[in-house]
Amino acid sequence: MPRGSHRSSVSASADAELLLPRPPGVIRQFWARHPLLTDILVTLIGLLIAVATAVSDWGWSGGVRVVEVVATVIAVAAAGSLMLRRRWPLIPFILAIVMLITLLGSPSAAGSPFLTIPMYAVAVYGSSRLCWIAYGVGTGAIALAGLVGLATTAVTLQNAINGLISAAVAGLIGALVGINVGNRKRYLEAVIDRSRQLVVERDQQAQLAAADERARIAREMHDVVSHSLTVIVALAEGASATPDIERARGAMDAAAGAAREALTEMRTMLGVLRDGDQDAPLAPLAPVSPHDVVAAAQRAGYPATLVVTGSADLPESTRYAVGRIVQEGVTNAMRHAPSATSIRVLLHEDADATTITVRNDGAEPATGPGGFGLRGLAERVAHIGGTFAAGPDGHGGWELTATLPMPEADPLTEIEEPQ
Template sequence: MSPSQRRRDVADAVTLVSYLIVALFLGYLSVESTIATPLWPMLLLALAGAADVAAARRHPALGFGAAVALMLVSFAVGTGAEALLVVVALYRVGLDEARRAWIWFGWAAAGALVASLALAVRVRVGPPLLGLAPRADAAAWATDWASIAVVVIAASLIATLLGINAGHGRRQAAALAERAEHLRRERDQEASIAAAAERERIAREMHDVIAHSLAVMVALADGAQASVDQRPDEAHRAIGRVSETGRRTLGEVRRLLTAVRDERDAPLATEAPRVERIPALVEEFRAAGIPVRLEQTGTVTEGAAMSLTIYRIVQEALTNVLRHGREVRDVLVRLVFERSEVTILVKDVSAPAAAPTSPGRGLVGIRERAAFYDGSVEAGPVAGGGWRVLVRLSTEER
């Protein structure tokens, strides 16, 4: 059973007990006097009132109509206890819907006028009410009718207003709870999106660092192995570069993993490679056997994020040359820094290669980095052999 259903059952039980107590008390006052109200109509009205309480939750409109009818009969021949059912019905409907509550109040007011007229007639001619003899003063009849009508209508109005006010507070609380739940779901979705974006950024950085370093280390190790017998000094220097590249890669991987755990301990902007390190990057590839030329026009004026993006794009393009190029004769890296745009060109002259079956993770990473700056990427083979990567990054504020 849900909590709301449990509360409704408790409210029905409280209503039934309260009604029976009122009916019993007024019935006692009516029968203990020598001028007693007849017992059988009070018993029938009490049974009908209990049945109305039981049925009103499932059929509220029918229950309300029955309560108004019982009030009219009770004012005519009973104790008037059934007016409590009308008051409860008006309060309940006010909890659910204000507009319908006012419609029901109108019907209750009309019923109260008729019931008050019946009670005024009864006070004038009988049967006795609550053990009191009928009043013989005809002049007070109109006053009795007006007084009874005002009391019943006022009680109905108070019940309606209380119900509407309580219902408004309940609906407002439900709306606030729904709003809070919506904000919680929205916050969780934003956190999930941010986490996915951060994982993607870390994966892209890890790919760039590890793929580049492993490609350079493999090329250096192959060169060292090929020259260890005839040129041991050169092989020794190549092995030293392998060790240096490995240590540097380990440091970058540690920086990335530390940034994942706590960005305050390793801010990306201060420790990440920048454009100023591109000449050193070119020297690494030259040491690995790739003839790279660097041409630069202008200087970068953007922040560390842009500088890192340029470095990673050049690094990934040169790594692709190292991994996939055959018989590489020349590689040109051209950087052009303009006020509104940065142009990056990495072009190699090599033997024609078979068309790749997949764009690879590297080119995907280049496109993702360029897209962050509203950039464009052109990548493809060059006529006569080789591969070209042309990237344009916008430096204008978006």
């Protein structure tokens, strides 16, 4: 599978794992866009419930007692702290528990549903685990306070039972609703975070694909243009240097032929690049023949020879790589070793690997930075699992060697059908 296709399949599978929930309605969208208004409204509702519960006991016993005033103050504080529930959800919860414990000593036996709101806040803005811990600790504290009040006769049995039941029911309702909403909220946050990661990964993949495409185009352009122009320049210089008109005409005809071949190959390559299909081949359809490369160098007046040993049925990709390696090696010798008396191309084919050696005895080629030739060859050879080396041979010449392994055969194709 091509590398680009693998990246797309990974992104597609990641997208498939994101189960998007149903979009919120108009009312929920309104409250989500106005969090301050939501906080004020929730606080006012909580204040109404808490204060109404606290002041309902005023005058029950013929006057206002200290415990009733304290309970009212705590109720106001608990309701006001609901403004902090998004960041510190435990603050209104703790104040609500303190208020409910204080109300155990009131003359009436009325409970309060106020605990529903802070319990909901703990579940939504905290976690499910924190919610259940707070619920257990809160109801346990109210039960313990009721027992202590019964022991000291500060709390009646009816008040203790009503206070515990109302707190347990109100807290349970807030916990169940809040856990459901909180889980959905946390899932949405995870989906949004994953979506952002996918956007980053997509951008990175696009950058890598663009870099691969630039390298691919540069390599193909270099292979076509460099060799063809080198041959054309050599033929043109030879034509201008010879006094023989027939030889000059022949050299110019050869240069024109090389130019036409280059144009044809360029059109083929551009057709492949313009296709835009990720599965398109990285090379023109027809492999470059090593014999044609050497023949072109000979027509340009260079002492190039080709020796082929062994025989193997090479696949298309290997034959194309062989042609490009020979082309680049001969072109480098023509450009950088004009005084060479020998440019030898050795091609050995067997069942395991193909070895290409291009050796010249002229001056060592320039090794300045920025060239695409040798670097492109190294990338091409590495792409098919081969080895590549180029450098001085120690005798005043230059040697380029590449070894291309034979692709492994599909084991299914090697199974013979039963007779």
